[in-house]
Amino acid sequence: MMKTKSDMLKSLMPFGNTSIEKFWALKGVSFDVYEGDSVGIVGLNGGGKSTLLNIVSQIIPPTSGELEVNGNTNIISVGAGLNGKLSGRENIIMKCEMLGMTNDEINAKMDEIINFAGDQVIKKIDQPVKTYSSGMKSRLGFSVLVHQDPDILIIDEALSVGDAPFFEKGVARMKAFKAEGKTIMFVSHSLSQVKTLCDKVIWIDHGRVVMEGAADEVLPKFEEFQRTYNKKTKAERAKITRESGKNFSLEELHEAHPEDPISYFQKKLYDKPFSWPTQGVLGFLTLLLVFTVIATLREIPLRTAILHPLYILPLKWLALIVGIIAIIIGLGVWSRHRKERHVLD
Structure with a gap:
């Protein structure tokens, strides 16, 4: 439930959407129409x-x-x-x-x-x-x-x-x-x-x-x-509304319907702003941007920087950048899982 444009921007960040309130408009709805x-x-x-x-x-x-x-x-x-x-x-x-x-x-x-x-x-x-x-x-x-x-x-x-x-x-x-x-x-x-x-x-x-x-x-x-x-x-109506939003999760829904495929109970949106392949591409582009900026600041031709990457970015610094990116992604996954909550809780 995004209230501002900054909330929309936060939702794209690895761990920037943890405080955005969630609301389940539909809860375990299932039916057939012929x-x-x-x-x-x-x-x-x-x-x-x-x-x-x-x-x-x-x-x-x-x-x-x-x-x-x-x-x-x-x-x-x-x-x-x-x-x-x-x-x-x-x-x-x-x-x-x-x-x-x-x-x-x-x-x-x-x-x-x-x-x-x-x-x-x-x-x-x-x-x-x-x-x-x-x-x-x-x-x-x-x-x-x-x-x-x-x-x-x-x-x-x-x-x-x-x-x-x-x-x-x-x-x-x-x-x-x-x-x-x-x-x-x-x-x-x-x-x-x-x-x-x-x-x-x-x-x-x-x-x-x-x-x-x-x-x-x-x-x-x-x-x-x-x-x-x-x-x-x-007040009684408000209480009914509050109670309706509690104790609902995909995990509990799966426990109530163990015969259904696990894929039914896995989120397709919002828990991950981007798919893993997309995150991989974005990570590579981020690393390439850092690499290009450093080459420019050190006044090294881009061709030379590409042919000899370790000349401008030592291996230990490259490993540090990759480690920082991995930590950010890990924090994002952990914080979303820990802080995701229902707006009516």
């Missing part, structure tokens, strides 16, 4: 729903674990990818080009995309998107993406800001996708929308899967949980 499934993701704010969808859509990589996605994904969220300075029509062209459509395909679908977005968007289609309401932005982005042909359609609250007629139109479009064997993943705080659109539901709370199953089994339990949670005081 072709033709329509799956709702429900949970409280900050539960990890949007993070999960961004991982499934491959916008951000998982820190650990294994992700397998068979097919193309499109994610729809409120106003995502729209340029406020461009008109609605120009945004349609830009987004469609980014999705790989040709000019002929865009021209053929332009009127259909605009008409699907609704009367309000039609009237302002040649006006800058920054003048649109959030609902209009959502409808425009939704319309562009549902006129593509993804295998997996991911919807993050994109229908929640639309009016009832647009929602019905969107649901009809989603049902058409489902009839074609497409997969849908849908996040919404409106449980009525989830009931209408989804057959299966995954309930996530504070980064963990609480329950997974048929919509008519999961949603009543989630509704009951919401009623109970809303009655709690602010």
